[in-house]
Amino acid sequence: MRTKMIATVLILAAGMATAQARSSIWDGVYSDAQADRGRTSYMQNCSRCHGASLMGTYEIPPLVGRIMPYYAGSGLDALFDYISTAMPLDHPGALSPATNADIVAYILKSNDLPSGSKELTAAGTKAISFDAAKPRAKKK
Amino acid sequence: MDRRHLLKNTLALGGLAGLSSLPAAAQSARPAVLMPIRAHADRIYDIKCCIRPFRTKGPNLSVEHVGDATVIHNYGHHGSGWCLSWGSADMQVQKAMSFGTRKIAVVGSGVIGLTTAVQALRAGMEVTIYTRELLPRTRSYRANGVWGPGTVALASEAQAGLGDIWEQMCRVSWKNFRPYMGMAGNPIAWSEHYELSDTPFDAKSSAPLTMANGEPAPVFYDMGNRLGDITSIPEVLTPDLNPFPGVKYARHSTKMFWNFSEYGHLLTTEFFARGGKIVMRDFHSPDELAHLPEKVIINCPGYAAHDWWRDKAMIPVRGQTEWLIPQPEVNYGFTYRNVETRSKSDGVMVIAIGPEQFAKSWKNSNEIASRAEAEGAVKVVAELMSRFPTRPA
Numbered sequence: 001m002r003t004k005m006i007a008t009v010l011i012l013a014a015g016m017a018t019a020q021a022r023s024s025i026w027d028g029v030y031s032d033a034q035a036d037r038g039r040t041s042y043m044q045n046c047s048r049c050h051g052a053s054l055m056g057t058y059e060i061p062p063l064v065g066r067i068m069p070y071y072a073g074s075g076l077d078a079l080f081d082y083i084s085t086a087m088p089l090d091h092p093g094a095l096s097p098a099t100n101a102d103i104v105a106y107i108l109k110s111n112d113l114p115s116g117s118k119e120l121t122a123a124g125t126k127a128i129s130f131d132a133a134k135p136r137a138k139k140k
Numbered sequence: 141m142d143r144r145h146l147l148k149n150t151l152a153l154g155g156l157a158g159l160s161s162l163p164a165a166a167q168s169a170r171p172a173v174l175m176p177i178r179a180h181a182d183r184i185y186d187i188k189c190c191i192r193p194f195r196t197k198g199p200n201l202s203v204e205h206v207g208d209a210t211v212i213h214n215y216g217h218h219g220s221g222w223c224l225s226w227g228s229a230d231m232q233v234q235k236a237m238s239f240g241t242r243k244i245a246v247v248g249s250g251v252i253g254l255t256t257a258v259q260a261l262r263a264g265m266e267v268t269i270y271t272r273e274l275l276p277r278t279r280s281y282r283a284n285g286v287w288g289p290g291t292v293a294l295a296s297e298a299q300a301g302l303g304d305i306w307e308q309m310c311r312v313s314w315k316n317f318r319p320y321m322g323m324a325g326n327p328i329a330w331s332e333h334y335e336l337s338d339t340p341f342d343a344k345s346s347a348p349l350t351m352a353n354g355e356p357a358p359v360f361y362d363m364g365n366r367l368g369d370i371t372s373i374p375e376v377l378t379p380d381l382n383p384f385p386g387v388k389y390a391r392h393s394t395k396m397f398w399n400f401s402e403y404g405h406l407l408t409t410e411f412f413a414r415g416g417k418i419v420m421r422d423f424h425s426p427d428e429l430a431h432l433p434e435k436v437i438i439n440c441p442g443y444a445a446h447d448w449w450r451d452k453a454m455i456p457v458r459g460q461t462e463w464l465i466p467q468p469e470v471n472y473g474f475t476y477r478n479v480e481t482r483s484k485s486d487g488v489m490v491i492a493i494g495p496e497q498f499a500k501s502w503k504n505s506n507e508i509a510s511r512a513e514a515e516g517a518v519k520v521v522a523e524l525m526s527r528f529p530t531r532p533a
Contacts, residue, residue, distance in 0.1 A: 049508060059188075059277060060507070070272065070422035078424035086447040090506035 028116020030105035038106030072132035097122035179521035187509035190282035192457040193443040198293035207430025223289035226316035227309030229259035245434035250280035253440035261414035287396040298361040327403035336476040456505035462514035463487035
């Protein structure tokens with residue numbers, strides 16, 4: 001019983017720690033240098049369908065604009081995982097995790113989300129919320 | 141007995157009973173006069189490319205639970221979504237009704253999703269479609285769009301009883317298409333179709349087909365001859381009845397097809413008129429369905445099931461159609477040298493078909509339109525049309 005209780009407390013504590021560490025796509029979760037690399041990879045692997053301006057075509061979805069409400073409420077890992085497993089459409093999964101993280105950074109930048117000092121990593125996407133609008137600062 | 145004599149006597153007997161007793165060839169006693177298709181590369185005004193949602197086990201029609209939501213699947217109809225739409229919708233709406241709820245969600249709005257939603261509304265339910273695209277931007281709108289339901293599974297993986305389920309879907313769909321015939325704008329129409337060949341039809345190559353990825357050709361589940369009573373049987377045309385110059389062998393049938401603009405508009409209009417609601421959104425994991433307010437959900441994502449439902453039985457089969465500027469005076473289509481044409485209200489459709497095209501399309505998820513493929517197919521049409529006299533006699 002006691003062991004069980006300790007385990008439960010530890011799990012709860014771990015959960016709270018994760019919740020506290022969670023950041024938003026508005027918190028500067030990628031660097032400008034990374035987005036530049038992502039732009040190069042995007043142009044090589046994605047632009048032939050989604051276009052150089054990320055606007056898509058009549059039949060290919062855009063990666064600016066509606067991507068905000070379409071991913072709102074998910075973690076950034078939802079976008080990263082989709083790109084990793086389903087893209088490029090004719091060679092799904094062909095790009096490395098680091099390249100896909102760069103491409104996600106470029107997509108964030110293209111949607112006017114702020115850059116920061118740290119680079120986005122594949123593992124790091126799990127702890128980042130995809131908020132459609134900038135979360136209001138909490139009152140202290 | 142000569143043909144004219146036979147015709148006269150048959151007409152004297154009167155009515156359809158007499159007509160049906162005519163030999164097939166005598167029913168078209170003179171060669172049709174065909175208006176040439178203006179097949180030039182500069183008349184290609186659109187190229188549509190899509191992925192057919194093939195599922196090795198056959199369409200997913202199963203029911204599963206995600207949290208407290210009941211998910212009724214309705215996807216994986218290969219290239220037969222238009223043909224199977226109403227029958228598949230009917231089956232899955234019946235399942236939804238069995239849960240006793242009046243409010244349901246439909247995920248996806250291709251021809252399967254939209255038809256399912258309309259069917260549920262007709263059954264008195266309240267329906268909300270959740271979709272990332274609407275007609276005409278969905279993949280199903282990029283289809284060929286002709287009645288000719290084909291196989292929907294691999295022989296080795298087909299679910300038990302698939303043939304019976306498929307036939308049921310075909311027959312219910314067929315009945316549902318009937319009310320659209322003769323409507324303004326011809327949402328569903330018929331046209332003459334000619335199968336043409338330079339060699340006898342029974343002298344096809346028996347060389348084994350190898351897919352572009354090096355795999356042996358898949359063996360498909362054989363649907364058998366289940367629809368003979370509702371499908372026009374090709375009639376062999378003797379040389380004097382063959383309207384195509386320089387073509388040695390010809391067969392003729394009548395095919396039903398969809399004019400997408402009119403048909404899609406009618407489906408959409410009915411959906412809204414019956415109070416259907418649409419929410420534009422995307423889904424990224426099955427768990428998200430549990431958060432919808434509707435607790436019975438019919439899932440119609442088409443090929444998207446491959447990624448968001450992680451259904452690895454889904455196989456992409458690429459398809460491309462090229463569209464020439466409409467020619468209302470062209471009232472026929474043909475199949476020749478691995479190219480098929482069909483004259484629709486929104487253009488003359490041209491598509492590359494045949495074993496080699498299939499080998500390139502199988503497991504190919506490239507959705508970028510190929511201009512070279514389009515021009516190659518149109519060139520075959522142009523060559524055939526060049527054989528027609530400039531001024532028909």
